[in-house]
Amino acid sequence: MAILRRIGAEGFRNLKGVDIELDPVSNLIYGPNGAGKSNLLEAIYYLCYLRSYRNAIEEELIGFDRDGFSLEGVGADKTAVVRLKDGKKKVILNSVERRRYSDYAGWIDCVVLTLSDIWIVRGSPTRRREWLDILISRIRPDYYRELIEYRSILKQRNQLLLKGRMDGGIEAWTDRLVAVGKRIYRLRHAIFPEIENIYQELSDDLRLESTITYQPSTEPESFRADLEASQPRESEIGQTTVGPHRDEIVIKKSGHNMKGYGSEGEQRLSGIILRIVEQELFKKKKKDPILLLDEPFIEIDNNYRARVEELLKRSHQLIIASTRDSNWGRRFKINGGRIEVAG
Amino acid sequence: MAILRRIGAEGFRNLKGVDIELDPVSNLIYGPNGAGKSNLLEAIYYLCYLRSYRNAIEEELIGFDRDGFSLEGVGADKTAVVRLKDGKKKVILNSVERRRYSDYAGWIDCVVLTLSDIWIVRGSPTRRREWLDILISRIRPDYYRELIEYRSILKQRNQLLLKGRMDGGIEAWTDRLVAVGKRIYRLRHAIFPEIENIYQELSDDLRLESTITYQPSTEPESFRADLEASQPRESEIGQTTVGPHRDEIVIKKSGHNMKGYGSEGEQRLSGIILRIVEQELFKKKKKDPILLLDEPFIEIDNNYRARVEELLKRSHQLIIASTRDSNWGRRFKINGGRIEVAG
Incomplete structure (x- = not known):
């Protein structure tokens, strides 16, 4: 079963020295607008598929005044490192550099649910x-x-x-x-x-x-x-x-x-x-993907909300980003691109 | 100053025999998904501009099993009636039928703010x-x-x-x-x-x-x-x-x-x-437009929310649609296309 145990990010959009241990079942990332919540989800998605789920080009994924980014993901039995620097990308899975996408993709899968899915x-x-x-x-x-x-x-x-x-x-x-x-x-x-x-x-x-x-x-x-x-x-x-x-x-x-x-x-x-x-x-x-949720309950009335929550809980690992704190699994507070475990 | 005092709607999307007196300053329409909140905003917008703000074609604005719709708006000094039946549109302003759009548009103006504005x-x-x-x-x-x-x-x-x-x-x-x-x-x-x-x-x-x-x-x-x-x-x-x-x-x-x-x-x-x-x-x-808001505070964190509320209050007449009830002006409850003043 694919689980993301750890995620590290540096120079990726506004994320600064992120290195956190995730809960295998349920995680909440909360913080104000622009704190970097979606960027963290984006980093996880990028580790899965080497592309942005928001269709950003790679250049846009690099933080300001940075010349590249580095991401690291630790799964149940695999560790991936992706570095982009000076326009060159290096992709390493289980300590072996991978030159073909097909030798990398699939080590871990995710599905992202965002407000834009309405489209x-x-x-x-x-x-x-x-x-x-x-x-x-x-x-x-x-x-x-x-x-x-x-x-x-x-x-x-x-x-x-x-x-x-x-x-x-x-x-x-x-x-x-x-x-x-x-x-x-x-x-x-x-x-x-x-x-x-x-x-x-x-x-x-x-x-x-x-x-x-x-x-x-x-x-x-x-x-x-x-x-x-x-x-x-x-x-x-x-x-x-x-x-x-x-x-x-x-x-x-x-x-x-x-x-x-x-x-x-x-x-x-x-x-x-x-x-x-x-x-x-x-x-x-x-393939059992991680479910990444960007503000999942917005615009959903109470009749449906409980049932949607039930559906989402079928996932084996959930990572939710929200502007609001709530009592949902391991809680992380994010601000200005820095993440810490909430007390 | 343009104010919408009353709105009546029949056969417009799912709205059923709507006839309500609006507050001149602040109104909240709340109800579950699919109740008809956005349809009510749409009806008001249609009374202003004879078109849908969601780019729906006119045929889509007619309720199921209906052959047309009828809208009525009462402003400070003007009353408008618009009827669409069997593909024919009749537009009446202050009891006079108007054949040219320019003789109608501008009697009342509105601005709609929705989640889609992000696009x-x-x-x-x-x-x-x-x-x-x-x-x-x-x-x-x-x-x-x-x-x-x-x-x-x-x-x-x-x-x-x-x-x-x-x-x-x-x-x-x-x-x-x-x-x-x-x-x-x-x-x-x-x-x-x-x-x-x-x-x-x-x-x-x-x-x-x-x-x-x-x-x-x-x-x-x-x-x-x-x-x-x-x-x-x-x-x-x-x-x-x-x-x-x-x-x-x-x-x-x-x-x-x-x-x-x-x-x-x-x-x-x-x-x-x-x-x-x-x-x-x-x-x-x-021209002082009415401000129509469809779930305005979603995805806005608390830092910004109070300031956004201040901005919105500059409007002379507000009509807010939301899945959640709150203490904001005159409250209307909507369900299955029927609206009533909340107790």
Whole structure:
């Protein structure tokens, strides 16, 4: 079972000489705005995936007047050190330097739940596809490689469409797009029913009356025919209009689209469910992620709050960041990037 | 002074037979997730501007199994009724039907502050330009017309660029773009210093050490020359790369970009300031808007909270929606779309 026993950070955003022992079950980091709470969660996330969950570029992760940062994480049986200095990154797992991401990623996993998750539900279809793609990538690394390839083929096919080169060049790109697209479809079709079931269970637990469904823009067997049928229109607008990049993930509440009809609170609850779905999927793959929570209970009324807390407690290790102190596991006080165990 | 004394709503989202007398100073609407709090704020906003602040389309504003909605607002000296039925909208102000938006808008103004405002600060430059454009449009309706025209010219110019028609047709569009663009620049340059000052004052009041600056992509006098210089590149990508649609509004905290470096709480405080800037600008134009607040204090720590409350109290009429009851002005309880005065 993956647990983070210790986290050390230096030069990472505003964090200053952080070195704390975490509780294996429940931790609370509290402090005022700008104290560094989210930065600590970000540091843990970075130790898991070598990237920011807030889509910050690496340069932005370095503290002011610093030329780099250093992070250290101690798990149950693995220790990771990541250093970024002068634009160079050094990644060490169990005292061995790792040059390939795949030799590092997965030593410990985490899921982050933040206020922004509401945008998976409320935002454009792109947001939901992105959520699905990251999720599948984490449990099936081959999916990520397929996606990268698909995007590259798509881009080149769109450029050809745009330039109106109908002289045969497009067909080779269509072939490649269909081949990679079918593999993406296979993985999405294999995993989505699981997502649907877990979402349904969680929604029932919360009594939210919400469902999630996958609405592909085409099917593997009809992908080529649909591409060919839409080619005249595609050439006009320079866009490939069917394929995995145009699929929809539809979230409903009592039969109506959550995006247009749900309240802010309901959309947020649905976003929380999506993150717990991730966690449960990880668990099924024996990966047991840490759950990082940035102000989890905001905008959730008391009817739902107790049930959300129950859901969150299913996690084996929780790290909660909040502006408010409360009686929740091991408590840490953070201010100006410095963390100490609260008395 | 514009005050909303009464609001009535029927068939609007989940609101059911709402008819309440508001306090002229301070009102709290509290109830669980999905009760209809934001829908009530939305109804008030709609009475002000005939549109949704959450960018919902009109069809989405109609309650389920309803064929339309009806809203009524009673101000100090004006009464407005808006009905939407079978896709037809009827707008009546002081018993006279209004066919033009300009004969209706401005009878009462409001500013809405929500959790999503963080995205003005954290999101893409488009978000901040949109905020600026809506703000200027509200105090200078001619600005809105210029914007609509600019966008239409821009679209056609980009299409020509894309098709690579360098045969002179593009020049006419460049001329028109420069003419309208200069008028947009004139208004932005006239109003931004005021915005900058008010933002600065509010940031000082909060001790947030934050600034806002306007960074145009070009200047009125160099607009044409810059367009001509970038035309080869523009033809390649089919995009007009300078002009009011590419200007930046930069928000900083202690000299660093708030977007990349601010904490969630700081970004949210900055978003709150942007909304109060709106309100103050309205006031200067003698328009005195109602302030609608959707969960205003979330994610704000206690250091800032008292100061934010002080800022909000400068408003002449406040309407707050929250999942939590508190002792703030006239209290209304909302559940399942029904509102009653709390005991």
